[in-house]
Amino acid sequence: MPQRPLGVPHTTRVESSTAHVLVLSTPAGLERMVRDASLPAAARLLPPEGTARPSPEQLEQIFRAHGQVNLGPPLTASEDTATS
16 A cells, blocks of 8 residues: 555555555554554454444544544445555
């Protein structure tokens, strides 16, 4: 994924059944938002199907608390996006 300057709206969509992602964010701080939106793992395994996740309303509160802004709904598989 290309590097995005601060303040530029962007999105990412995974189009495979598995993905490995390495996220680097500078300056530091994004990890606090990720931690606030996460649940501790019970084991070093993928969570079982149906594991509770934050509601859209809870995520909105978490994002707002960390200065993040959602500009629209998540992308669907049928939407085309520009890649650069």
